[in-house]
Amino acid sequence: xxxxxxxxxxxxxxxxxxxxxxxxxxxxxxxxxxxxxxxxxxxxxxxxxxxxxxxxxxxxxxxxxxxxxxxxxxxxxxxxxxxxxxxxxxxxxxxxxxxxxxxxxxxxxxxxxx
Amino acid sequence: xxxxxxxxxxxxxxxxxxxxxxxxxxxxxxxxxxxxxxxxxxxxxxxxxxxxxxxxxxxxxxxxxxxxxxxxxxxxxxxxxxxxxxxxxxxxxxxxxxxxxxxxxxxxxxx
Numbered sequence: 001x002x003x004x005x006x007x008x009x010x011x012x013x014x015x016x017x018x019x020x021x022x023x024x025x026x027x028x029x030x031x032x033x034x035x036x037x038x039x040x041x042x043x044x045x046x047x048x049x050x051x052x053x054x055x056x057x058x059x060x061x062x063x064x065x066x067x068x069x070x071x072x073x074x075x076x077x078x079x080x081x082x083x084x085x086x087x088x089x090x091x092x093x094x095x096x097x098x099x100x101x102x103x104x105x106x107x108x109x110x111x112x113x114x
Numbered sequence: 115x116x117x118x119x120x121x122x123x124x125x126x127x128x129x130x131x132x133x134x135x136x137x138x139x140x141x142x143x144x145x146x147x148x149x150x151x152x153x154x155x156x157x158x159x160x161x162x163x164x165x166x167x168x169x170x171x172x173x174x175x176x177x178x179x180x181x182x183x184x185x186x187x188x189x190x191x192x193x194x195x196x197x198x199x200x201x202x203x204x205x206x207x208x209x210x211x212x213x214x215x216x217x218x219x220x221x222x223x224x225x
Contacts (some may be wrong), residue, residue: 033212042118042205042215043159056212091159093213101147101209105159 002026004106006092012112013082020078021109025094032075033103034067035091036060043091049075050097082113116141118208120216127196128224134181135191135219137206143167146210148182150191153218154202162204165189198223 005024013019025032030051035043046065047057051072061067064082069075079086089110093103118139127133139148150162165173165182173180177197181190193200201223206216 035213040218042207042217043213045212045214048212093159101211102149102161102164103209103213104161105151107158 004092004094004104006090006106006109008109009107010110010112012114015082015084015113017082018078018080019082019111020076021090021092021111022074022076023092023106024074025092026104029094029096029104030072031095031097031103032069033093033095034075034077035093037089037091037108038087046077079111082111084113087111087113116143116208116214118206118214118216120206120219122219123217124220124222126222126224127193127200129196129198131196132192132194133196133221135193135204135206135221137189137191137216139187139189139206139208139214141187141208141210143210146208148180148189149207149209149213150178150180151205151207151215152200152202153205159205163191193221196223198225 007022033048034046037043047067049069052069064080067077089108091108092106095103146167148165152160152162163175163178177194179192203218205218207213
């Protein structure tokens with residue numbers, strides 16, 4: 001069990017560019033979550049998957065954001081036409097989804113939009 | 115709306131002493147879980163302790179314990195015998211499925 005991994009760890013991009021982040025959950029975890037954390041705040045929920053099905057999306061997730069989990073394993077989060085307000089830490093977490101509700105977090109991807 | 119409130123932005127404790135971090139939440143659900151997570155500077159979120167709402171017994175994990183008051187919707191974390199490595203942001207979180215976090219308490223530990 002290698003834990004939740006996220007790539008890249010850091011991303012600097014110019015406003016208007018598209019970026020994509022990847023999350024690899026703990027193997028055999030059915031649920032995968034994306035959160036966004038800005039400086040000095042707690043993480044805010046963005047979306048989550050049960051296997052390959054996207055079950056819920058926050059109203060924070062504008063139409064510039066899209067997430068996929070095509071084979072029920074890894075997930076990608078894409079942000080199109082980035083804005084400076086998108087600068088944040090993007091956290092991924094996974095859980096077994098079968099009676100245990102603990103979520104285990106990855107190290108995050110820090111996005112800076114210049 | 116489901117909300118989590120941590121009213122202490124910062125706390126400090128001397129090494130080997132005990133400190134309590136406060137958390138209140140609001141929900142209309144009867145079945146849910148509560149967690150405390152620790153986030154050291156520039157490091158990833160780590161689960162410290164969890165509490166199932168249907169259990170009356172307070173959870174304990176080594177030096178960490180909680181005081182869960184369901185009727186009052188209160189969920190405080192007690193850290194005993196504080197160590198320098200306990201210094202971090204501590205987040206209280208609530209879930210029936212997705213996690214709802216408080217704003218965090220920054221804990222400083224002094225030698």
